[in-house]
Amino acid sequence: MNHRNLHVLLLRWASLEKVKQIHGHAITVGLHNHQHLACKILNIYAKLGRPLEAHNVFNQIRNPDIVSWTCLISLYLHTQRPRKAFSIFSELILTGLKPDGFSIVSALSACGHNKDASGGKIVHGMIFRFELGSDPIMGNALIDMYSRNGEIQLAILVFREMENKDVASWTSLLNGFIMCNDLESARHVFERMPQRNPISWTAMITGYVRGHTPIRALELFQRMKLEGNDPPTAITIVTVLSGSADVGALDLGRSIHGYVTKTNLNMDVTVNNALVDMYSKSGSLDMAIKIFDEILEKDVFSWTSMISGYALHGKGSHALEVFYEMLKSGMAPNEVTFVSVLSACGHAGFVIEGQRLFNRMIQCYNYRPKIEHYGCMVDLLGRAGLLEExxxxxxxxxxxxxxxxxxxxxxxxxxxxxxxxxxxxxxxxxxxxxxxxxxxxxxxxxxxxxxxxxxxxxxxxxxxxxxxxxxPGCSWVEVNGVVHEFLAEDTMHQVRTEIYLVLEGITEHSKLDFDLS
Missing domain, CATH: 1.25.40.10 (Tetratricopeptide repeat domain)
Structure with missing residues (x-):
């Protein structure tokens, strides 16, 4: 069996046991020294979340070339180990091999995610030292790295000096300002973009949702549907549904649901999960249950969204029923699932059950409690009056x-x-x-x-x-599909005169009812 046939088998049978079998056969026939095949095996181990096996494959390669090194760096990036990824890049440099654009971009990504500005600056210098040119991809990676490290001025400088700016370059700078919590500057970049794609629209909408200004996110989504050349993606829909949920905009959420159905995005489990969350938070639990029941292949987030929905509505018993139904289905809960189910126990006053599940999370699933889990337990005990505990x-x-x-x-x-x-x-x-x-x-x-x-x-x-x-206190109300925002002692609303007249009338009626009672 030659390396081409092995390559085909790897693509077809990307399961751990099959890959191990093919890996063993490759070693037997001496194909483990074929760098292209070894890199394929390495990548599939990485996709299966097996970094140790992947690294062992790399160690079996005689004189690995730059492609093999880059595969290994990417492995640790994809398994959320940026520090290790940069360490591998440093080893690559020590071998005397000249890094290429792919390895440089991977190293910059590692420095960004690891908050290593000094390492990022060293890699930046290598671009000039090794004369790697002015590829927009490297410029975009530099903008992202500096932004993640809070060096937004350096990100701007890189952007200005780029000879060839593409839509990704503009989006990288836009994301940079969002990461630095400067939404106004991000919007300024967004409005100046020569062209926009769904990623840039979604980036700005996401910035508003995460920046707790969901109304601006919803307004921008409406504009995207009118102006955008490309239709909103599933990621955009999920983000906007999250914004709708934050302000309880049920009518708008329903209209997005209609758009989802019309464009067949309701086949996407992530979109359905977001719909369950939106309907739950907007007060329509029955609709959330209906969508949840219609999801054919539920993932862990589907179950977690439904558990969270029941918890939000104070239905702790129902939340626990869904949780145990999830376990019976064979789906393992993740850390977020435990946050939801512990929250449900807190709202329902199930102290003993909550403590039991908290211990089960640690002992049976080997999850180390995070601050969110402790927060749920403090809330659980506090609600029950067990303040000293x-x-x-x-x-x-x-x-x-x-x-x-x-x-x-x-x-x-x-x-x-x-x-x-x-x-x-x-x-x-x-x-x-x-x-x-x-x-x-x-x-x-x-x-x-x-x-x-x-x-x-x-x-x-x-x-x-x-x-x-x-x-000032802030509240939202949705009227005829339009979300209105009100602040305490607000005098800026366009129909403020009519609003205050109605409030005065309600106050007078309340006084009259009190006098007659």
Whole structure:
């Protein structure tokens, strides 16, 4: 059997056992020294998530060329090990081989994901040292690397010096500003783009969703459908559905669902998962259940979305039923699944079941609890009034508690009127986020309710001395498919006069009802 036949078999039978069989045959007949075939075996091991076997294949290659080295670097990038990827690149340089564009781009990607600006600058210098030219792909990789390291000015400089800018170059800079949380500059780049593709539209929409400005994301999506030469992709749809869910825009979500059905995107399991999430968060649990039931091949995210939907609606028993149905189907839960099911136990007050599942996650699935899991457990214990147990769990976590953990404990303390613990949790939040206006207000209310006026005044003074101002409350309402945003004491809405007249009428009716009662 020659190396071409082995190559065909590798493409057909990309399972671990089959690849091991073919790998063994290649070694027997001496084909493991054929670099092209070895690289194919290496890549398939990488796709199967077997980096150790892949690296062993590389070690069997005599005098590996630049392609083989690049395959190995890419392996560690794809398995989320950028530090190791850059270490392999460093070994490549020490061999004396000249890196090519592919290995340079891989190294830049490793430096970006590993937040290694100094290493990235060294690789940048190699582009000039080895005279690798001005390929836009390398320029785009440099922009991405500098952006991920927070060096946006260097990213801009690279962009300006690029002789040949393509749509990917503009999108890389756009993403750079989004990564640096500068949405206005990102939008400026977006509007100046000579041409846009679905990736650039989706990047800007995603920036708005992640930047907690979902209304702008939804507006841009509507514009994309009107102006874009290419239709929205499944990724775009998922992002927009996420934005719709954030503001509870049910009518808009339904219209997106209609678009999905019309364009046959409802065959995509990721889109269906996003629909389940959107309907759940928009108050239409029945529709979420219907879509979930219609998904023929459910993945772990399908099950997790449904569990989360039941949890959100306070239906802890139903969430647990779906969780155990998932286990019966043979689908293994991931870490996000456990966050959802633990949250469901918290909302339903299932303390013992929640503790049992938390231990099962560690002992049976070998997941090390993350801050989100501890947050669910603190919430679970806090809601049940087990405040000392919640405090002990925080102290024994082994990782530093974040603001969410302390807020969860603070909320429970307010409900169960534990002033001492509430004060401790509030002060911890102020230490971590001194600009969080909400915690000052909560502490003020706690002290006032306990008649501790001196502490209340100190809290107000501390807030004033640090220049912390209470942010106005914000809410959204959807009317005829249009999402309206309102801030506390808002006077900017285009129909504000009519709105305030209606509010005054409601207030007068409320007073009348009170007087008659």
């Amino acid at each position: 919640a405090k002990e769990l925080i102290e024994q976590m082994g990782i530093r508690p974040d603001v969410v953990i302390w807020r969860s404990l603070l909320s429970a303390c307010l409900v169960h009127r534990n002033l001492m613990l509430a004060e401790m949790a509030g002060n911890k939040i102020i230490e971590l986020e001194p600009d969080d206006d909400g915690v000052y207000v909560l502490l003020w209310n706690i002290y006032c309710s306990a008649n501790r006026w001196e502490h209340a005044l100190k809290t107000r003074k501390l807030m004033r001395d640090r220049g912390v101002k209470k942010k």
